[in-house]
Amino acid sequence: MARILVAYATKHGSTAGIAEAISKEITAAGLSVEVKEIKNVQSPSGYDAVVIGGPIYMGKVMADVKKFVGRHQDKLAAMPVAAFVVGLSPASKDEKEIEAARTALSDAIAPLQPVASALFAGSLDPEKLGFIERKMIGMVKSPTGDFRDWDAISAWAKRLPSLLVKG
Numbered sequence: 445m446a447r448i449l450v451a452y453a454t455k456h457g458s459t460a461g462i463a464e465a466i467s468k469e470i471t472a473a474g475l476s477v478e479v480k481e482i483k484n485v486q487s488p489s490g491y492d493a494v495v496i497g498g499p500i501y502m503g504k505v506m507a508d509v510k511k512f513v514g515r516h517q518d519k520l521a522a523m524p525v526a527a528f529v530v531g532l533s534p535a536s537k538d539e540k541e542i543e544a545a546r547t548a549l550s551d552a553i554a555p556l557q558p559v560a561s562a563l564f565a566g567s568l569d570p571e572k573l574g575f576i577e578r579k580m581i582g583m584v585k586s587p588t589g590d591f592r593d594w595d596a597i598s599a600w601a602k603r604l605p606s607l608l609v610k611g
């Protein structure tokens with residue numbers, strides 16, 4: 445049975461929820477899945493394919509993603525990889541913001557060429573933020589709330605098994 449790793453970065457937990465939802469769909473397709481915080485993954489060795497995801501903070505995907513890709517670039521380049529990014533800009537209707545999220549994702553996973561990629565709207569709960577983060581989002585008048593679209597997440601995840609595992 446193919447073994448899939450779903451490796452995610454998170455600061456406040458909303459990307460973890462998305463990673464769990466993705467793993468449920470892949471498990472439902474009959475594959476063996478492990479979901480792990482990316483900073484705790486020693487190596488992608490032993491997996492047949494990897495799904496990598498992380499949130500955007502101040503225009504960039506959390507650094508743990510780029511570190512993981514840099515450290516294991518050769519192994520990852522030799523296996524199917526899917527990638528997703530989480531942020532408030534994917535919830536926006538502004539094409540420039542959506543493009544910025546897309547650029548942040550490709551920068552974080554470069555030079556990998558994912559078999560599938562997605563931008564997902566995240567969640568921002570001011571109660572979970574520290575003083576400085578609260579000031580930052582206040583300055584940019586960021587919307588707050590949970591914008592995660594579980595239907596869009598499941599629909600994307602349902603496509604993954606056939607893209608990640610051939611034959």
Ligand SMILES: Cc1cc2nc3c(=O)[nH]c(=O)nc-3n(C[C@H](O)[C@H](O)[C@H](O)COP(=O)(O)O)c2cc1C
Nearest residue numbers: 454455456457458459499502503531532533566567
């Ligand atoms: C200080 C701060 C900066 C952020 N910067 C961005 C950003 O530049 N672009 C974006 O799309 N979302 C931004 N966000 C929204 C987060 O990406 C969103 O809340 C995400 O769901 C957080 O994921 P996590 O809960 O897994 O850490 C920011 C949030 C905070 C608190």
